[in-house]
Amino acid sequence: EVQLVESGGGLVKPGGSLRLSCAASGFTFSSYSMNWVRQAPGKGLEWVSSISSSSSYIYYADSVKGRFTISRDNAKNSLYLQMNSLRAEDTAVYYCARENWNDGGRAFDIWGQGTMVTVSS
Amino acid sequence: EIVLTQSPGTLSLSPGERATLSCRASQSVSSSYLAWYQQKPGQAPRLLIYGASSRATGIPDRFSGSGSGTDFTLTISRLEPEDFAVYYCQHQLTFGGGTKVEIK
Numbered sequence: 204e205v206q207l208v209e210s211g212g213g214l215v216k217p218g219g220s221l222r223l224s225c226a227a228s229g230f231t232f233s234s235y236s237m238n239w240v241r242q243a244p245g246k247g248l249e250w251v252s253s254i255s256s257s258s259s260y261i262y263y264a265d266s267v268k269g270r271f272t273i274s275r276d277n278a279k280n281s282l283y284l285q286m287n288s289l290r291a292e293d294t295a296v297y298y299c300a301r302e303n304w305n306d307g308g309r310a311f312d313i314w315g316q317g318t319m320v321t322v323s324s
Numbered sequence: 325e326i327v328l329t330q331s332p333g334t335l336s337l338s339p340g341e342r343a344t345l346s347c348r349a350s351q352s353v354s355s356s357y358l359a360w361y362q363q364k365p366g367q368a369p370r371l372l373i374y375g376a377s378s379r380a381t382g383i384p385d386r387f388s389g390s391g392s393g394t395d396f397t398l399t400i401s402r403l404e405p406e407d408f409a410v411y412y413c414q415h416q417l418t419f420g421g422g423t424k425v426e427i428k
Contacts, residue, residue, distance in 0.1 A: 305375070309356060
């Protein structure tokens with residue numbers, strides 16, 4: 204079964220750090236670009252960061268640039284998001300999502316169940 | 325930066341009715357990167373449509389996507405009880421604000 208499972212969320216104080224993990228199974232992880240997408244409580248979806256299959260290309264949303272670092276370990280079929288200098292506005296459910304090309308169309312076709320990050324004193 | 329505007333914000337319909345959801349881009353975009361997702365409360369988003377009009381694996385044929393340029397549409401031909409949810413369009417790394425389809 205194709206699956207993504209996030210972990211590492213929790214309660215952290217403003218200015219603190221957290222590292223999220225996403226474990227992939229059921230597909231060749233090293234062949235796909237991966238993404239982090241977040242959703243603040245009661246709000247819509249916000250793309251956070253992307254990493255290409257070989258880590259050659261990395262992108263960040265302006266809202267997290269300089270504070271978050273995306274990485275991957277293809278040998279461990281894992282995706283990571285290191286979050287530093289956390290702010291209250293980073294409070295959200297964080298999803299990892301697989302990026303896929305199919306029949307000339309690109310989309311996020313597999314999503315994890317999400318992990319909640321709460322930034323509060 | 326491309327902005328995606330979804331309308332209406334909320335759509336109140338009854339089971340069996342047709343739902344038409346709109347996604348408008350602030351400038352012309354490539355259909356190859358236009359996708360639609362469904363999200364139910366407490367669940368992760370699920371890919372419905374990619375490439376503006378191609379159904380993802382396992383998606384019923386009552387869901388269809390169309391459009392080009394700046395105007396895209398997701399149509400649900402006959403609403404089933406499980407279709408009441410929030411729907412998001414996406415282009416590249418940008419998501420629209422969502423349309424909630426609720427039971428009337």
